[in-house]
Amino acid sequence: xxxxxxxxxxxxxxxxxxxxxxxxxxxxxxxxxxxxxxxxxxxxxxxxxxxxxxxxxxxxxxxxxxxxxxxxxxxxxxxxxxxxxxxxxxxxxxxxxxxxxxxxxxxxxxxxxxxxxxxxxxxxxxxxxxxxxxxxxxxxxxxxxxxxxxxxxxxxxxxxxxxxxxxxxxxxxxxxxxxxxxxxxxxxxxxxxxxxxxxxxxxxxxxxxxxxxxxxxxxxxxxxxxxxxxxxxxxxxxxxxxxxxxxxxxxxxxxxxxxxxxxxxxxxxxxxxxxxxxxxxxxxxxxxxxxxxxxxxxxxxxxxxxxxxxxxxxxxxxxx
Amino acid sequence: xxxxxxxxxxxxxxxxxxxxxxxxxxxxxxxxxxxxxxxxxxxxxxxxxxxxxxxxxxxxxxxxxxxxxxxxxxxxxxxxxxxxxxxxxxxxxxxxxxxxxxxxxxxxxxxxxxxxxxxxxxxxxxxxxxxxxxxxxxxxxxxxxxxxxxxxxxxxxxxxxxxxxxxxxxxxxxxxxxxxxxxxxxxxxxxxxxxxxxxxxxxxxxxxxxxxxxxxxxxxxxxxxxxxxxxxxxxxxxxxxxxxxxxxxxxxxxxxxxxxxxxxxxxxxxxxxxxxxxxxxxxxxxxxxxxxxxxxxxxxxxxxxxxxxxxxxxxxxxxxxxxxxxxxxxxxxxxxxxxxxxxxxxxxxxxxxxxxxxxxxxxxxxxxxxxxxxxxxxxxxxxxxxxxxxxxxxxxxxxxxxxxxxxxxxxxxxxxxxxxxxxxxxxxxxxxxxxxxxxxxxxxxxxxxxxxxxxxxxxxxxxxxxxxxxxxxxxxxxxxxxxxxxxxxxxxxxxxxxxxxxxxxxxxxxx
Ligand SMILES: Nc1ncnc2c1ncn2[C@@H]1O[C@H](COP(=O)(O)OP(=O)(O)O)[C@@H](O)[C@H]1O
Ligand SMILES: [Mg+2]
Numbered sequence: 001x002x003x004x005x006x007x008x009x010x011x012x013x014x015x016x017x018x019x020x021x022x023x024x025x026x027x028x029x030x031x032x033x034x035x036x037x038x039x040x041x042x043x044x045x046x047x048x049x050x051x052x053x054x055x056x057x058x059x060x061x062x063x064x065x066x067x068x069x070x071x072x073x074x075x076x077x078x079x080x081x082x083x084x085x086x087x088x089x090x091x092x093x094x095x096x097x098x099x100x101x102x103x104x105x106x107x108x109x110x111x112x113x114x115x116x117x118x119x120x121x122x123x124x125x126x127x128x129x130x131x132x133x134x135x136x137x138x139x140x141x142x143x144x145x146x147x148x149x150x151x152x153x154x155x156x157x158x159x160x161x162x163x164x165x166x167x168x169x170x171x172x173x174x175x176x177x178x179x180x181x182x183x184x185x186x187x188x189x190x191x192x193x194x195x196x197x198x199x200x201x202x203x204x205x206x207x208x209x210x211x212x213x214x215x216x217x218x219x220x221x222x223x224x225x226x227x228x229x230x231x232x233x234x235x236x237x238x239x240x241x242x243x244x245x246x247x248x249x250x251x252x253x254x255x256x257x258x259x260x261x262x263x264x265x266x267x268x269x270x271x272x273x274x275x276x277x278x279x280x281x282x283x284x285x286x287x288x289x290x291x292x293x294x295x296x297x298x299x300x301x302x303x304x305x306x307x308x309x310x311x312x313x314x315x316x317x318x319x320x
Numbered sequence: 321x322x323x324x325x326x327x328x329x330x331x332x333x334x335x336x337x338x339x340x341x342x343x344x345x346x347x348x349x350x351x352x353x354x355x356x357x358x359x360x361x362x363x364x365x366x367x368x369x370x371x372x373x374x375x376x377x378x379x380x381x382x383x384x385x386x387x388x389x390x391x392x393x394x395x396x397x398x399x400x401x402x403x404x405x406x407x408x409x410x411x412x413x414x415x416x417x418x419x420x421x422x423x424x425x426x427x428x429x430x431x432x433x434x435x436x437x438x439x440x441x442x443x444x445x446x447x448x449x450x451x452x453x454x455x456x457x458x459x460x461x462x463x464x465x466x467x468x469x470x471x472x473x474x475x476x477x478x479x480x481x482x483x484x485x486x487x488x489x490x491x492x493x494x495x496x497x498x499x500x501x502x503x504x505x506x507x508x509x510x511x512x513x514x515x516x517x518x519x520x521x522x523x524x525x526x527x528x529x530x531x532x533x534x535x536x537x538x539x540x541x542x543x544x545x546x547x548x549x550x551x552x553x554x555x556x557x558x559x560x561x562x563x564x565x566x567x568x569x570x571x572x573x574x575x576x577x578x579x580x581x582x583x584x585x586x587x588x589x590x591x592x593x594x595x596x597x598x599x600x601x602x603x604x605x606x607x608x609x610x611x612x613x614x615x616x617x618x619x620x621x622x623x624x625x626x627x628x629x630x631x632x633x634x635x636x637x638x639x640x641x642x643x644x645x646x647x648x649x650x651x652x653x654x655x656x657x658x659x660x661x662x663x664x665x666x667x668x669x670x671x672x673x674x675x676x677x678x679x680x681x682x683x684x685x686x687x688x689x690x691x692x693x694x695x696x697x698x699x700x701x702x703x704x705x706x707x708x709x710x711x712x713x714x715x716x717x718x719x720x721x722x723x724x725x726x727x728x729x730x731x732x733x734x735x736x737x738x739x740x741x742x743x744x745x746x747x748x749x750x751x752x753x754x755x756x757x758x759x760x761x762x763x764x765x766x767x768x769x770x771x772x773x774x775x776x777x778x779x780x781x782x783x784x785x786x787x788x789x790x791x792x793x794x795x796x797x798x799x800x801x802x803x804x805x806x807x808x809x810x811x812x813x814x815x816x817x818x819x820x821x822x823x824x825x826x827x828x829x830x831x
Contacts, residue, residue, distance in 0.1 A: 007414065007458065185432045187424070194412045194423055201410040204374065205474075206395035206424045264414040 007265045009314050010258035010307065014273045017256075017303070021280040029287045035163050041279045042169035047072065047227040047234060049172045049275040052250040052257075053179045054223025056271045059254050060183075061216050062196040062263030063118035067107065067125035068224045069246035071100055073239065074133040075228025080141040080238030089147040097225045103129070104221015108214035118217075126247070133240035140239035143232060152233050171230050172272075175223070180268040192216060196263025252300055253278055256307050277303070325350045325513040326371075326402075326482055331380030333363075333370050340366040341537045343380070348482060348513040353504060355524045355545065356517045358534035359557055359780075360616030364517050365407050367534070368486050372397035372404050385481065395424070403480035407487050407517075409467045411459055411474070418442035418455035421474045445473040450499050464491045472500060476507070483507060484515040489523060501527050519616065519797060521550055522821055535559050550819035557614065558780070558815075581605055582641060584774040585657075585743050587626065590635030595621035598634055599800035601793060603743060603774040608765060610789030611778045612814050618798035619778045620662055623745045626776070627659040628652040653686050658736035660729075662747040662778075669728050671721035675713055676702035678720045678731050683738045705734030709764060726757025733764065743774040750779060762788055782811045794818060 025032035042049075051068045058065045075096045082092040103125070110121045156164035183189040191212045194202040203209045232238055251261075257274030259266025281299045285291050328346040332339075340363045348354045356364045370377045373391035382389050384400055391397035394404060411420045418438050419426075427437040442455040451469055459467060468491050475483060483504070489497050504514050505527065516528060524531065524545065531548055533540040533556045540556045548556075583602035591598030596618040603609045611619045625632045628646040637644055639655055646652045649659070670678060680698045687693065693701075702716035709730040713723060720731055729749055736744055746765070750758045765788050769775055779785050785792055792809050794802040794817045802817040804810075 187426055187428065187433065190415075190419065190423065190426065190433065193415060197412045197414040198410075201412055202423075204394050204404075204406050204410040205412070205420075206393070206398050208393075208395060264412070 007314075010260075010311055011267055011270045013307070013310060014256060014258045014270055014277070018273050018277050018280065021277060021284065025280065025284050025287065028284075032283075032287065035160050037283060039159060039163055039165055039169065041276055041283065042172055043166040043234070045275050045279040046166075046168035046172040047231040048246065048249055048253065048278070049272060050175050050223055050227040050230055051246060052253040052271050052275050053175050053268055054220040054227070055247070055250040055254050056179070056257075056259055056266060056268055057183075057192055057216050057223075058118070058220045059251070059259050059261060060196045060263055060266050061192045061213065062199065063111070063213075063216065064122065064251070065107075065217065065220050065224075066119065066122040066247050067103075067129055068220075068227070068250055069243040070126045070129035070133065071103065071221065071224035072228040072231055072243045072246060073241070074129045074136070075100060075225050076232050076235070076238035076242065077133050077136045077141065077240045078238070079229065079232050080143050081136050083143050083145050083148075084141060089143075089145055093229050096229055097222060100225020100228065101218050101222040104224070105214055105218035107221065108217030111217065112210050112213045130240075137238075137240060140237055140241070142237040148233070148236055168230050168234050171226070171233075175226065176268055176272045179223075183268055188212065188215060193264055196260075196265075198264070249278065249300075252304050255311075256300075256303055258307075260311060261308070323349045323351075325385065327381075327383040327386075328367075328371060329381050329383075331367065331370055331382070332378045333366055333375060334378055339537050341370065344534065344537070344539045346371075346532055346539070347542065348515055349530075350513055351508055351511045352529040353508050353514045353516055353527050355528040355531045356515055356534065357524065357531055357553065357557060358540075359614050360519075361536075362534040362557075363537040364534060365486055366537075368404065368406070368484055368515070368517070372402055372484070374406075398478065398480070401481035402484065403475045403478050403482070404484040405471045405475045405486060405488050409464065409471055411467060411471055413458075413460035415459060416455065417446075417453055417457050417459055417462065417470050420459050420470055421445050421455070421477055423474075425478065441477065442473075445477045446470075448476060449473050449503060465493065465496060468492060469496060469500075472503075476503065480512065482513045482515070486517045487519070488516075489518055489520060497523065519614070521553070521819060524553075525550070525821075533557055550821070551815055554614075554815050554819040558782070560815075583638075584640060585626070586638040586641075588636050588638075590625065590632050590637060592621070592625050592630055592632050592634075595630060595798065596625065596795075597799040599793075601800075603776055605742065605772045605774050606769055607791065608769050608775040608777050608789045610785035610792040610809075611776065611795060612782060612785050612792050613795035613818060615780060617795040617818075619795055620747055621798065622795070623659060623747050623776065623778060626652075627657060627745060629659075650686075653682065653739060656740065656742040658682070658739060658741035658744040660732050660736060660744070660746050660749055662751070669720050669732060672719060674717045675706065675711065675720055675723070675731055676716040679705055679716075679734045679738055682735045686739055701738050705731075705737065708737075709734050710760065724753070724757070726753035726761070729753060729757070729761060730764075733761075737768075741773070743776065744768070745776040745778070747778045748780065749777075750781065750784060758784070782814055785814070786811050 051072065055065055055068060079092045079096050082095070083089055107121050107125050110116055111118050152167050155167040157170070158164050191202070191207045194207050195209055195212060199209060253274035254271050255261055256277055257270035259270060278300055282296045285293060285296050324347050326348040328344065331341055331344045333341040344367060346367065356367070358364050366375065369375045371382055373393045373396055384402070389400045391400055397404065412423065415423065421442040422438045426433045427441065428434060439455055446453055446455060449469055449472060451473065453462065453466060459470065462470065468488060472488060488500065492500065508514055518524060528545050530542065531545050531553065532542045533553070535557060581604045583604045586602040588600050589598040611622060613619055624630045628648045628651055631647065637646065644655065646655065670681070676698055679702050680693055684693055699716065705711065706713060706716060711727050711730045713727065720728055723731065750761050762784060765775060765777060777785065777788060786809055789809060791803065791805045792814060793800055794814055796818055804813055
């Protein structure tokens with residue numbers, strides 16, 4: 001192995017971009033070096049990151065999940081309403097996770113049993129969940145419970161004087177660690193790669209393709225629901241109209257993180273880096289101060305296109 | 321029945337429009353290598369896929385070790401003890417060699433994959449085939465031959481009772497084949513049953529004990545390899561009776577004049593990697609050259625590179641003695657070469673156009689978009705060919721899809737004749753049409769030849785080739801293995817060349 005495996009090139013590129021953006025920020029703005037910037041980067045992007053980890057599994061398997069944003073919004077308003085009607089927050093959260101997982105499993109079963117394209121099934125799922133969110137409640141609802149106002153806010157790890165790692169950031173890191181383990185060290189994880197690389201071969205090699213596919217969407221549903229829970233910690237409220245299009249941010253983070261949109265190649269830590277890159281761009285533009293925040297979108301768009309071209313170039317070279 | 325390991329009885333499987341298997345019986349005994357033979361499309365791969373649960377069966381039973389099994393996926397088949405290498409290399413390109421060998425059965429401890437153990441096991445599996453590959457290498461970075469060997473290593477990594485190999489040697493070189501044979505002989509001696517599909521006769525006679533022949537989805541028979549001469553094997557594969565083969569010797573068609581003219585088309589050392597090995601071929605005006613060989617022997621591929629559908633990667637081509645290169649069917653048509661494709665449903669007729677429109681299609685195309693044929697001219701052409709080719713139809717405006725197969729074929733022929741070609745390539749023009757229509761097409765070919773056309777005639781029906789051709793080029797395994805001319809042409813001689821062991825087939829009967 002004297003040549004590096006081409007599948008690590010996008011990952012290396014992602015790491016480089018991330019470091020470059022951070023260094024750029026430090027050079028331009030003295031305050032950027034504060035550990036608080038990094039802590040906030042994780043905390044503010046926790047729910048996006050968790051959703052993106054779910055999307056990583058789906059994209060690795062060669063699929064797509066468009067229901068993410070709607071599920072997060074639904075879970076948010078669901079938890080808020082349940083707590084408002086007197087349910088214990090922890091019970092509401094567990095219930096929400098179950099609902100999200102079941103919803104994902106149903107989407108996976110539709111894809112599997114009727115051999116439907118994931119794009120359409122999850123598009124339907126998106127409309128369904130967005131609608132359900134409004135059925136639960138028409139407008140946003142603040143969560144008022146000591147678990148939210150005190151417990152969660154106290155669940156922090158002090159890092160430096162007056163800088164704490166928030167609970168949301170811990171959730172993100174835990175998710176990334178667990179998901180990485182699943183990808184690398186479980187048969188389920190390896191089957192996801194195999195299906196994404198060549199579904200037909202995987203079937204002929206005896207991979208349980210059907211069960212794995214349902215599992216992938218159930219897992220994505222679980223992660224979306226978890227992202228929904230984390231969003232309530234962050235927002236301290238639920239809102240049926242929120243997070244429209246968040247799934248697209250998640251997909252962008254996954255692709256920028258070095259996962260092949262066609263499936264079969266990718267890494268969960270890459271996705272984390274992708275999310276951090278998106279966050280860094282946002283932070284840089286906030287620090288800059290007089291640029292419109294829409295410039296974030298433009299920068300992400302350009303970066304995304306660059307990465308897709310890079311992947312194409314590598315794929316082309318791999319074949320030659 | 322103590323020694324039979326696998327017993328398949330009455331297996332049937334249909335795909336839309338194709339009865340791929342019809343009540344096939346198949347028995348594999350312990351400790352034997354069993355060849356499954358048949359032309360391309362005979363149903364070998366389908367039989368394997370139905371047995372191993374890739375496809376659902378329509379009818380039939382499978383017993384393994386006298387126990388009825390009903391695998392619904394390759395995974396279940398593997399759990400029953402059937403390990404399979406399917407025809408197409410079926411591995412995961414983005415994963416490493418080692419992981420491809422162990423996928424789905426990775427050694428784990430408390431659910432955690434032990435990567436070290438995977439590497440070890442893969443290294444052992446590769447060593448068994450005497451392969452020197454880095455198991456951590458990504459599979460897609462390996463050559464097709466290596467990938468094939470990895471697939472074999474994977475299949476042999478499980479302790480199976482039955483090992484099925486569907487054309488595993490098609491991309492292997494001699495040394496790799498020897499290595500494979502060594503291993504499967506050893507597995508056979510250990511009592512495993514092995515099913516081996518190949519289209520290389522030499523390999524069948526080198527390693528197998530028994531042969532089952534399929535033809536058109538039906539069982540032809542089961543034979544001991546040592547008791548079935550090559551010639552008879554070929555006869556069985558193409559659906560001839562052994563006695564018939566013996567009798568063929570006597571019936572010579574005779575009187576074949578090979579005209580002593582300059583060839584219209586000549587190719588030298590002309591070939592394309594992976595589709596047909598470099599060959600020489602020439603066709604004179606007023607001559608029919610037959611291309612004979614089993615299905616899948618490279619006949620259509622030869623036609624395709626001549627017509628410019630596929631690009632040749634070596635050799636040269638001459639038309640009327642002038643060196644040319646034909647890069648596309650358009651260019652071929654401009655040089656007055658025509659080609660009727662094998663499957664007229666796919667490449668040929670446009671079902672919802674009328675006979676007239678179908679006939680003028682190629683001529684119109686060769687004139688370009690801007691000089692449209694007048695309607696009067698179109699009607700004239702349509703009438704001419706309906707008469708000349710005796711197309712049975714109420715009129716030229718009939719939709720072609722309403723015609724019988726034979727008449728559709730004639731319309732196709734008419735389409736090309738309208739362009740006034742000098743060479744026409746006919747790929748299976750008589751496939752799927754009735755006997756009467758076949759005779760008419762044959763007669764047409766002879767008439768066209770008399771008019772001075774050069775014709776390249778591809779057919780699976782040897783009698784047809786023998787009856788109509790002045791010269792016959794014989795292909796086997798995508799290689800030209802011989803050529804017969806004039807009175808030397810007979811079914812028996814052609815079959816002999818198809819069946820001959822590789823070393824002896826060098827003798828080319830020349831003009
Ligand atoms: N998946 C499929 N769908 C439709 N037809 C098929 C399919 N697989 C095979 N066939 C048809 O079944 C017949 C037998 O094919 P196959 O078993 O691949 O032949 P062999 O392996 O002997 O060359 C052919 O006519 C082929 O076109
Ligand atoms: Mg086959």
